[in-house]
Amino acid sequence: MASGGTRREAHFDSLERQAGAVRFGMWVFLASEVLLFGALFALYASYRATWPYAFAAGVAENDAVLGTTNTVLLITSSFLVALGTERRAHGHSRAAARLVAGAAAIGVLFLVIKSHEYLAHFASGIFPGGRGAHFDHAPAGSAIFFTLYFATTGLHALHVTAGIVVLTFSAVQLRREKLAPHALDAVALYWHLVDAIWIFLWPLYYLARG
Amino acid sequence: MQELLRKMLFLPVEASGTSRHIDRLHFVVIGVTFAGAFLVAAVVLAFVVRFRARGEAEPTPVVVVPRAVELGVGGALLALFVGFWVVGFRQYVGLHTPPRGALEVYVTAKQWMWKFSLPDGRRSAGVLVVPAGRPIRLILTSRDVVHSFFVPAFRIKQDALPGRYTSTWFDPDRVGTYPVYCAEYCGVDHSRMWASVVVLSARDYGRWLEGEMPEAVVRAGATPALEGGVVAGTELTTMAAEGRSAASRYGCFSCHTVDGQRHLGPTWQGLYEKTEELANGQTIVADEEYLTESMMEPAAQLVRGYQPVMPTYRGVLSQPDAAAIVEFIKTLRFDRTAPLVTLPHTQATSEDAK
Amino acid sequence: MAHENDPHDGTPQPVATPGTGVYVRSFAALLVLTLTSFTLSYAHLGVFGMPVALAIAAVKVALVALFFMRLVDEPASHRVAGVTAVLFVILLASLSAVDVLTRL
Amino acid sequence: MNDASYLTAGTTIRSWLLTRDHKRIGVMFFVLNALALAIGGTFALLMRTELLHPRGWFMTSMTYDRFFTLHGVIMVWLFMIPSIPSAFGNFLLPLMIGARDVAFPRLNLASLYIYLVGAVVTIAGLVIGGTDTGWTFYVPYSSKDATAVLPVLLGVFIIGWSTILTGVNFIVTVHRMRAEGLRWMKLPLFVWSIYATSIIQVLATPVLAMTLVLLGVDYVFDWGVFDPVRGGDPVLYQHLFWFYSHPAVYIMVLPAMGVISECVCTFSRKNPLSYEAIVWATLGIALVGFLTWGHHMFTAGISVFDAGAFGLLSMFVAIFSAIKVFTWTGTLYRGSISLKTPLLYVFAFLFLFVFGGMTGVAVATMSLDVHWQDTYFVVAHFHFIMVGGTITAYLAALHYWFPKVTGRMYPERLGVLSAAGVFGGFMLTFVPHFLLGNMGMPRRYHNYPEAMQPLHVISTVGAFLLAGALLVTLGYLVWALRYGAAAGPDPWASASYEWRTPSPPPAHDFDTPLSLERGPYDYTGGRSEPVAGDEPRREPEAQEA
Numbered sequence A: 001m002a003s004g005g006t007r008r009e010a011h012f013d014s015l016e017r018q019a020g021a022v023r024f025g026m027w028v029f030l031a032s033e034v035l036l037f038g039a040l041f042a043l044y045a046s047y048r049a050t051w052p053y054a055f056a057a058g059v060a061e062n063d064a065v066l067g068t069t070n071t072v073l074l075i076t077s078s079f080l081v082a083l084g085t086e087r088r089a090h091g092h093s094r095a096a097a098r099l100v101a102g103a104a105a106i107g108v109l110f111l112v113i114k115s116h117e118y119l120a121h122f123a124s125g126i127f128p129g130g131r132g133a134h135f136d137h138a139p140a141g142s143a144i145f146f147t148l149y150f151a152t153t154g155l156h157a158l159h160v161t162a163g164i165v166v167l168t169f170s171a172v173q174l175r176r177e178k179l180a181p182h183a184l185d186a187v188a189l190y191w192h193l194v195d196a197i198w199i200f201l202w203p204l205y206y207l208a209r210g
Numbered sequence B: 001m002q003e004l005l006r007k008m009l010f011l012p013v014e015a016s017g018t019s020r021h022i023d024r025l026h027f028v029v030i031g032v033t034f035a036g037a038f039l040v041a042a043v044v045l046a047f048v049v050r051f052r053a054r055g056e057a058e059p060t061p062v063v064v065v066p067r068a069v070e071l072g073v074g075g076a077l078l079a080l081f082v083g084f085w086v087v088g089f090r091q092y093v094g095l096h097t098p099p100r101g102a103l104e105v106y107v108t109a110k111q112w113m114w115k116f117s118l119p120d121g122r123r124s125a126g127v128l129v130v131p132a133g134r135p136i137r138l139i140l141t142s143r144d145v146v147h148s149f150f151v152p153a154f155r156i157k158q159d160a161l162p163g164r165y166t167s168t169w170f171d172p173d174r175v176g177t178y179p180v181y182c183a184e185y186c187g188v189d190h191s192r193m194w195a196s197v198v199v200l201s202a203r204d205y206g207r208w209l210e211g212e213m214p215e216a217v218v219r220a221g222a223t224p225a226l227e228g229g230v231v232a233g234t235e236l237t238t239m240a241a242e243g244r245s246a247a248s249r250y251g252c253f254s255c256h257t258v259d260g261q262r263h264l265g266p267t268w269q270g271l272y273e274k275t276e277e278l279a280n281g282q283t284i285v286a287d288e289e290y291l292t293e294s295m296m297e298p299a300a301q302l303v304r305g306y307q308p309v310m311p312t313y314r315g316v317l318s319q320p321d322a323a324a325i326v327e328f329i330k331t332l333r334f335d336r337t338a339p340l341v342t343l344p345h346t347q348a349t350s351e352d353a354k
Numbered sequence C: 001m002a003h004e005n006d007p008h009d010g011t012p013q014p015v016a017t018p019g020t021g022v023y024v025r026s027f028a029a030l031l032v033l034t035l036t037s038f039t040l041s042y043a044h045l046g047v048f049g050m051p052v053a054l055a056i057a058a059v060k061v062a063l064v065a066l067f068f069m070r071l072v073d074e075p076a077s078h079r080v081a082g083v084t085a086v087l088f089v090i091l092l093a094s095l096s097a098v099d100v101l102t103r104l
Numbered sequence D: 001m002n003d004a005s006y007l008t009a010g011t012t013i014r015s016w017l018l019t020r021d022h023k024r025i026g027v028m029f030f031v032l033n034a035l036a037l038a039i040g041g042t043f044a045l046l047m048r049t050e051l052l053h054p055r056g057w058f059m060t061s062m063t064y065d066r067f068f069t070l071h072g073v074i075m076v077w078l079f080m081i082p083s084i085p086s087a088f089g090n091f092l093l094p095l096m097i098g099a100r101d102v103a104f105p106r107l108n109l110a111s112l113y114i115y116l117v118g119a120v121v122t123i124a125g126l127v128i129g130g131t132d133t134g135w136t137f138y139v140p141y142s143s144k145d146a147t148a149v150l151p152v153l154l155g156v157f158i159i160g161w162s163t164i165l166t167g168v169n170f171i172v173t174v175h176r177m178r179a180e181g182l183r184w185m186k187l188p189l190f191v192w193s194i195y196a197t198s199i200i201q202v203l204a205t206p207v208l209a210m211t212l213v214l215l216g217v218d219y220v221f222d223w224g225v226f227d228p229v230r231g232g233d234p235v236l237y238q239h240l241f242w243f244y245s246h247p248a249v250y251i252m253v254l255p256a257m258g259v260i261s262e263c264v265c266t267f268s269r270k271n272p273l274s275y276e277a278i279v280w281a282t283l284g285i286a287l288v289g290f291l292t293w294g295h296h297m298f299t300a301g302i303s304v305f306d307a308g309a310f311g312l313l314s315m316f317v318a319i320f321s322a323i324k325v326f327t328w329t330g331t332l333y334r335g336s337i338s339l340k341t342p343l344l345y346v347f348a349f350l351f352l353f354v355f356g357g358m359t360g361v362a363v364a365t366m367s368l369d370v371h372w373q374d375t376y377f378v379v380a381h382f383h384f385i386m387v388g389g390t391i392t393a394y395l396a397a398l399h400y401w402f403p404k405v406t407g408r409m410y411p412e413r414l415g416v417l418s419a420a421g422v423f424g425g426f427m428l429t430f431v432p433h434f435l436l437g438n439m440g441m442p443r444r445y446h447n448y449p450e451a452m453q454p455l456h457v458i459s460t461v462g463a464f465l466l467a468g469a470l471l472v473t474l475g476y477l478v479w480a481l482r483y484g485a486a487a488g489p490d491p492w493a494s495a496s497y498e499w500r501t502p503s504p505p506p507a508h509d510f511d512t513p514l515s516l517e518r519g520p521y522d523y524t525g526g527r528s529e530p531v532a533g534d535e536p537r538r539e540p541e542a543q544e545a
């Protein structure tokens, strides 16, 4: 819904109104996205209340350094996109294109690290659904922890992937000077949200060992 | 008065102390409901009569209700509703706080039967025998999906969950036999997952403990099984009920039904002593021997119109289990037009009442 | 048929933006907070570990929302949308976790 | 061609299928919804017929289980949730705020097709897969079930996105597309109700989507998110499901309340007794409605403390509805009441909704719900609200806006007659359910004790009466499409904005900007005193005639 060029559509009185509507529409949509993850946060809260020990042990199993690296990456990427919207607002499409492309590249890096983590888990016998050698000796509730871990980070990774696709598309359009500021704004909002969600996932799945 | 209201509202007989308290609140709340609905209706009617349009497109004055009236009405109603909540919540807490010294009964639910076991090792399926005048605490769990233990006469209901224990209690004070329903949807035979609670006088209960069979117990136990002997004997499960549970344990019901419906395999309803057409063109009467062989060597005699997908259970199914399943299949031979069960419903057998 | 009464069509006007400085400062703050949180996670805070980590996360998300997503200077409706969503997640999580925590 | 009505602005099928006109999209939504109602109703009738006998007489339990699942799923997700918002809301929202369309017309069309795809997948899944879990899909039954829940989950998931997109669209439309100078507190109340509904749609539906995905993942990959063997908790599934589904019941009733507000004012020619009270109560329901979900789980094994909190919060949300009922009733005071079909439906609504709502309060009274949970009392409660309330309002809306949508009048006499039939049939069908519930008849029961048979028979008779009355309604409305008298722009002499454009409206809704001099509930002047800005718009209609 964020795409669309700079043309005003017939039912809007002015381009400003249209831009405002798109931006607000994006906010409402993001509110919806937050609730999508909300279900997983609620499960985390309840299951952590049930299995505090298993959750702490599970978090310790995750690599905090990699998780933190990923946090820094996403924040940086978000920052680049923010700069991009700023450049675009001043009419510098090409500069914005470079920033947005950079953000997308960092997103790819994030996914690379994430898949590395997944593979490491598989290697040490941790699979979703409580399958794998790890669970033979893990405390009760570990299965739930890792199932939630895979579900939540997996859904987030899907969002990152979608974000990379739209960022790349936006970068191309920007380079061709074919992307309106309000369209880029909408993409940026989405990307910031993906970042914000990770900012919460990170302590829950990488830091809270105790 | 209470008795009259109870009958007007079609509520079952109150057979426990708690149920009488709950009903009192029930009458108040339903009374308010009626009052509210008819009040609104009456006011509407009055306004319609009084302010009927007299001409086309008449002008009308602007009337706006003062804020204070609005808040007052809203506040008063809130007070009423919160009042309901206070009483209801206290009763609800009561329903979850069994008194000390309650007799504990473990209830196990599974598709589609209720099993009871007492601390002294006594077990039964389908019939729970309790003494009047003593609080009974139920500790429930489920072997498979969620079920719900519902006894209308005591106004109690509690879900039985797999992997967890939940509990509820009741204080029966009226001798009689009361139906138990499963109230959480749990599959095909959800609507037949019934049992009974037999409340005996203290004296009869004592006799029952000694091994006698008071008439009420016999009647409840001998109530022709809800299909397949779910309501079985009292002290020990009957063989058929055991068979049913074995069949469910071994997953037979993922291919066979007991209600006449064709599934992956032929239905077991009416199977016993039926003349079966085999794939090789022969016919055979489904007696015990054939049934047993069908479990151990299914491919040997394929029923016509089915795929040879049934796995062999030789070495898997123990001999007693196989026999029990056969016994169970034998009970499925009922006549579909006869009443399945005459449930002792609201009318607790009056001669039992002291 | 639509464009006759809008001279600005197709020519986006420069928009007032907060300027690069705000972004850089927020970014710096985010990095510092990330590092703090990471370090604190090794500090054996016991039961406080989780609340502290979440509080820091909340501050960071607030920074992202306010400055990257420009909620500071956006219409109230946008802010309401964001805040309501977060509020409801908290309600969902707490009212269901309370159940688990207070079961007997 | 500025004067062409939206119906004639293009007559090819393509011009309908690819339209971005909110009115056409609304009409198409309506047709699909009515179809869903007919399918869901057919299954209801089959169920009722089967329940004539305590052990059933023409289906197996397995078939019966599938039928109530079909009935519940279709009625809730295919019919009721999109019914008033997506059909009437789409048609009316822009007209009521003086806009030329919704904010995102292409998205709007996308919602329609997403809905269609979801509906097809759902029905196919229900029929072919034979899903038998009930509309609540409780685990672990649903995740172990040998029958396919998967396509149904997928279908409902898809429809969920249609709902979310419609919600986003409407929220933005109300915020950003209002005519110049149209202030919030001047909006027609129907707009408020659709707005509040959209908030719920946007915030609640994603939780359902996520829950269904987890359930699907459980089913396919056996991840066991709710599996007790692996430390999961089936009750948490219920928390998540009801976090959506309780607010969803307000998705089903708020738009209906909006319809009632409009009809009461128009047919009593009165301002609402308190516009603000209705607005705040509408928003209150939407927001507080999110905090009561646990009242569906009083016997499910949640903690006493949590249950108590949910019980109390349920009492709070009920107040808002009560305030609305009082306001509607009071609106009649000193009005000029004409007893047209829509108003009769409104009266039916008032009576039945108070009953349904107050029995909601009754089941929210915790100790009482222990007896009623999962019995026919609950079935009666929600049919009183959803059929007695929402369907009744839906029929009111259908008659009230029929002239606006089609440009024709329905036959009034038949309208009154079938309204009486609907009311009678309804009472006969669902009053027995209360009594059955009291007796202890659990829901989703194919076999039941013989003592309960008489009440079931009465209910079945009522259901057929109800269906008959609905068929008559359908019949004369179809007839009126062709043979009904021409309606003119404002046959009810209403003050609301949507009547200030010709019937049927032109493709771009308003030829001249909406004049706001007269408010939507201003009846101080009567019709004889035409409002400035009304006149020019009448002309094209006159030429057509």
Ligand code: HEA
Pocket: B032, B033, B035, B036, B037, B039, B040, D136, D249, D250, D252, D253, D295, D296, D314, D315, D317, D318, D319, D321, D322, D323, D325, D326, D353, D354, D355, D356, D357, D358, D359, D360, D361, D363, D364, D365, D369, D372, D373, D374, D378, D381, D382, D385, D386, D390
């Ligand atoms: C449109 C749908 C709709 C609406 C609006 C409601 C409204 C309400 N519902 Fe209902 N409900 C359902 C649809 C709906 N419900 C469904 C579908 C189920 C079953 C789901 C399933 O299990 O399949 C259900 C189940 C359900 C339960 C669970 C029952 C159980 O399973 O055991 C509860 C429990 O608290 C409940 C409560 C309420 C309450 C308190 C309201 C309140 O919002 C009602 C407020 C209204 C009023 C209070 C009426 C106005 C009052 C007056 C005008 C006052 C009268 C005057 C005087 C007293 C003087 N509902």
Ligand code: HEA
Pocket: D034, D037, D038, D040, D041, D042, D044, D045, D047, D048, D068, D069, D071, D072, D073, D075, D076, D079, D080, D133, D134, D135, D136, D379, D383, D386, D387, D391, D429, D442, D443, D444, D445, D446, D463, D466, D467, D470, D471, D473, D474
């Ligand atoms: C919107 C919701 C809705 C509506 C309208 C209805 C309508 C009806 N419902 Fe039902 N019902 C539910 C939602 C609804 N229901 C839900 C959610 C459940 C729970 C399911 C579960 O347990 O999982 C349920 C369960 C349920 C049960 C309990 C089943 C059980 O637990 O075993 C019963 C039993 O009698 C029943 C009956 C009926 C009847 C007779 C109608 C009648 O009112 C139907 C009459 C309608 C028609 C016959 C259609 C005729 C219409 C046309 C021909 C088109 C006309 C078109 C225009 C006028 C435009 N319903």
Ligand code: CUA
Pocket: B110, B111, B112, B146, B147, B148, B182, B183, B184, B185, B186, B187, B189, B190, B191, B193
């Ligand atoms: Cu067991 Cu329903």
Ligand SMILES: [Cu+2]
Pocket: D245, D246, D249, D292, D293, D295, D296
């Ligand atoms: Cu509810």
